[in-house]
Amino acid sequence: MSNSSRGNIIDISLLKRVLKYTIPYKNYFFIALFTAIILSLLGPIRPVLINFTVDNYILIPDPEGLLRIIIIIFSLLVIEGIVQFFYIYLSSWIGQHVIQDLRSKIFEHIISLKMRYFDKTPIGKLVTRTISDVETISDIFSQGLLVIIAELLKLVIIIFLMFYTNWQLTFVTLLTIPILIFSTIWFKRNIKKSFQDVRDQVANLNTFVQEHLSGMNIVQIFNQEDREFLKFKKINMNHRDAHLRSIFYYAVFFPIVEILSATSIALIVWYGGHAILSGKEMTEGELIAFILFVYMMFRPIRQLADRFNILQMGIVGAERIFKVLDYNDKIEVKENILTDFEGDIEFHDVYFGYNTKMLVLKKINLSIKSNKMLALVGSTGSGKTSIINILMRFYDYSKGEIKIGGTSIRKFNLKYLRSNIGLIQQEVFLFSDTIFNNITLHDRKIKKEDVVIAAKKIGVHNFINSLPNKYDYIVGERGVTLSSGQRQLIAFLRVYLRNPKIIILDEATSSVDSKTELMIKNALEKVSHKRTTIVIAHRLSTITNADKILYLEQGKILEEGTHEQLLKKKSYYHTLFNKQKET
Known part of the structure; x- marks a missing residue:
């Protein structure tokens, strides 16, 4: 006051x-x-x-x-x-x-x-x-x-x-x-x-x-x-x-x-x-x-x-x-809706910090070809999630430019941008509601039969059917009655139904058992088919087929290439991969 x-x-x-x-x-x-x-x-x-x-x-x-x-x-x-x-x-x-x-x-x-x-x-x-x-x-x-x-x-x-x-x-x-x-x-x-x-x-x-x-x-x-x-x-x-x-x-x-x-x-x-x-x-x-x-x-x-x-x-x-x-720190939302969302994702000399005193991304330059998979790896705090945050425009980058199909993401209507990007996080948030409502988010355009068909396609129908009351099963607050892997599978289905052009998987293959990991890998293959995909992974074994892998450290890209190319360099990625292989 x-x-x-x-x-x-x-x-x-x-x-x-x-x-x-x-x-x-x-x-x-x-x-x-x-x-x-x-x-x-x-x-x-x-x-x-x-x-x-x-x-x-x-x-x-x-x-x-x-x-x-x-x-x-x-x-x-x-x-x-x-x-x-x-x-x-x-x-x-x-x-x-x-x-x-x-x-x-x-x-x-x-x-x-x-x-x-x-x-x-x-x-x-x-x-x-x-x-x-x-x-x-x-x-x-x-x-x-x-x-x-x-x-x-x-x-x-x-x-x-x-x-x-x-x-x-x-x-x-x-x-x-x-x-x-x-x-x-x-x-x-x-x-x-x-x-x-x-x-x-x-x-x-x-x-x-x-x-x-x-x-x-x-x-x-x-x-x-x-x-x-x-x-x-x-x-x-x-x-x-x-x-x-x-x-x-x-x-x-x-x-x-x-x-x-x-x-x-x-x-x-x-x-x-x-x-x-x-x-x-x-x-x-x-x-x-x-x-x-x-x-x-x-x-x-x-x-x-x-x-x-x-x-x-x-x-x-x-x-x-x-x-x-009166606090008006909003992301600027364009009224015009640009419908051309096809093409490569490009970062040009992008800088970003969660506050003005410390940058977490420094001069990021990367390119993701349309319908290809990019994997981001690196230690905790290296900037992987920050790249996703500014691409989704949860935060605005301070310098540089991010483009999709040659158009700055700032020129896209914010709702249109996010409706074309499907984000699956490791810590999936579920409301204290039914499985069905958590999948559809009360969107009346999505019918029960559409959900069932989609669930069968990506291999999660049997898991949902095994729950009491099936699609009407009520999860607890934040989805506590489901395991982290099960919550991730619900998130895959939620994203798949909305048919986005870009898929982002944020560290979703860590902290799950091998059976659930296999289900997630299968769901990812189905969901990412003919879509541009970005994966943040701790388990490098899940991204060996990625079209490009970026190794980040302290907000900078230190290495990039395919799995085979990075192993041949015998540098940062090679060291991390061998450590995981040993454990």
């Missing part, structure tokens, strides 16, 4: 920005505002009617008049209840529609950002922005802004009616107001920072829990349960303390309001009672009305403080959301 924003009691520019999301629902917003205004008018009328009733129908006995006024008061209460129903429903309806739109917008924005953003932003924080922070914005409408407008108007009307009824008693009542104003300003300034601290601690807690649940196997493998639990306890205590600090300000402020309210009533009773006993121009009805006015006046003040805090929480949430929405 910016310092300037922390210094202000409320950021009007942020509030205006939130209100723009009500434009599609402006008719409902104005109806809700109208009902709020009606409510602010109906409440202050009651003390006036009671004043009139006491002076005209009770002190001067008039049973018929008393009955009429009671009917009027009851009717007003019924009307107030009906109006309140519409106000509560409409304000909540607006809030829910606004957060639905905003949540969709922020999610759409997040999925369009470069991968670099996700490298440096904890997933837990993005979950907090999309769910918890967005939820607080709903309260701006249902419990914040409209209530503040209504309560302010009610306060003005009450003070006006108090002056109209008896100006001397009004001045007596307002003697405590300076102390109340000072207390309110103190409360607002402190509670804003407190709410910001609470939201920060919620984000920290979400991030910690999400990361540690995802990496629970690492925690348990290295016996870090006790250490990580202590970390969690500290974060949890910070979360508790942040809430307690906000509660402290409530605990101080609201008793002050109650004391000032009681003091005002005591002053009214003292002054009004003395005036009535001494025969001055003041009636019993006015005294009773003023006691009711004081209760009604301090109630909006309490409400205003409380609703202002709700509004403040919504504004804090909005600021955090707009900070994400």
Whole structure:
């Protein structure tokens, strides 16, 4: 949060920005505002009617008049209840529609950002922005802004009616107001920072829990349960303390309001009672009305403080959301769709780094002939996966050019580019859904019979058929009920059905048993037939038939050639191949 924003009691520019999301629902917003205004008018009328009733129908006995006024008061209460129903429903309806739109917008924005953003932003924080922070914005409408407008108007009307009824008693009542104003300003300034601290601690807690649940196997493998639990306890205590600090300000402020309210009533009773006993121009009805006015006046003040805090929480949430929405590091997407995706893949003097301080690819020059296979080998961190990342445009290269069929990949529509490249990763992500839905990704154009035919062609049908419920078998979160090899086979089928022109296999033959490796090799042959194929492999035995092999080290290509050519050179590739052969 910016310092300037922390210094202000409320950021009007942020509030205006939130209100723009009500434009599609402006008719409902104005109806809700109208009902709020009606409510602010109906409440202050009651003390006036009671004043009139006491002076005209009770002190001067008039049973018929008393009955009429009671009917009027009851009717007003019924009307107030009906109006309140519409106000509560409409304000909540607006809030829910606004957060639905905003949540969709922020999610759409997040999925369009470069991968670099996700490298440096904890997933837990993005979950907090999309769910918890967005939820607080709903309260701006249902419990914040409209209530503040209504309560302010009610306060003005009450003070006006108090002056109209008896100006001397009004001045007596307002003697405590300076102390109340000072207390309110103190409360607002402190509670804003407190709410910001609470939201920060919620984000920290979400991030910690999400990361540690995802990496629970690492925690348990290295016996870090006790250490990580202590970390969690500290974060949890910070979360508790942040809430307690906000509660402290409530605990101080609201008793002050109650004391000032009681003091005002005591002053009214003292002054009004003395005036009535001494025969001055003041009636019993006015005294009773003023006691009711004081209760009604301090109630909006309490409400205003409380609703202002709700509004403040919504504004804090909005600021955090707009900070994400204003982050605009997106990959440029061309509107035009170039349909010529045939031809060689070429890298010309390509440089790339995941940050500006360190390059992971340096002056990469390579060429992959159409419908041929290229294999990338090298030690961990040599740059193999980075080549794939920039070809898929998960990241943008900083210098040089990458072309497909002589056309820069930056000129292709991003969706079209990725729809023509099939990526099969070693760590295949599967959703907690059926096998069929994980293959089709809920694409209704893909029919069940198409999936079965494709599965038979690449040799994975028998494996799927052996599962309980077959294609309707539900895999766990991230596909944990399947082995890594089985997940890779699902990925092969998922890619094959989309008929891409380029196939990329990212280290998919490591960490599997020999039987599954044979199935993967067979699937790769089927999937890569008449397609340009790039394979990243740890097991060099799987790429001996590649048309070209590149050996990378520290972001540079040190060797290239066929398997036989590289063995004859007796250099880097030869050494690596013999090491694997020995083991």
